Amino acid sequence: MTTRKLTLALILAATVFAGCDGQGHGSAGNDVSPAALYQQHCAACHGEAGQGTATGSGLSNLSTRFGTVTLTDIVLRGTGTMPGTPSLSDEEAAAIVSYLQSTFGPAE
Numbered sequence: 001m002t003t004r005k006l007t008l009a010l011i012l013a014a015t016v017f018a019g020c021d022g023q024g025h026g027s028a029g030n031d032v033s034p035a036a037l038y039q040q041h042c043a044a045c046h047g048e049a050g051q052g053t054a055t056g057s058g059l060s061n062l063s064t065r066f067g068t069v070t071l072t073d074i075v076l077r078g079t080g081t082m083p084g085t086p087s088l089s090d091e092e093a094a095a096i097v098s099y100l101q102s103t104f105g106p107a108e
């Protein structure tokens with residue numbers, strides 16, 4: 001039946017979202033926390049506060065050096081020796097980019 005297929009599709013979609021968001025704190029598709037996404041996908045190399053680690057550079061003055069399109073490209077496809085994170089949805093990538101711009105953006 002169509003209804004059953006739809007139900008199955010919804011369950012699968014819910015499972016995929018729960019898996020992507022990790023640790024089952026249950027944030028739904030468009031309810032992404034940019035800070036949590038950064039911690040999940042970027043902090044291991046760039047540090048929890050963007051201070052950098054032995055693996056990744058510190059993040060600062062990003063807005064003066066990269067446009068939104070370039071930052072999105074770096075997040076999704078990586079740059080130089082940095083691997084990209086192509087599994088991010090458009091919303092997640094955009095959320096991370098605006099988080100970068102507001103947190104590590106301005107030169108001050």
Ligand code: HEC
Nearest residue numbers: 041042045046055056057074075079080081082083085096
């Ligand atoms: C596996 C480690 C690793 C991960 C994970 C990682 N990066 Fe990077 N990132 C690097 C390295 C290494 C560089 C320097 C690349 C180069 O120039 O060769 C870099 C460079 C950058 C730059 C350019 C910095 C500059 O000042 O030139 C930005 C912006 C950036 N990363 C953002 C992110 C964001 C946002 C995420 C999460 C979506 C992320 N990175 C995840 C290792 C990582």
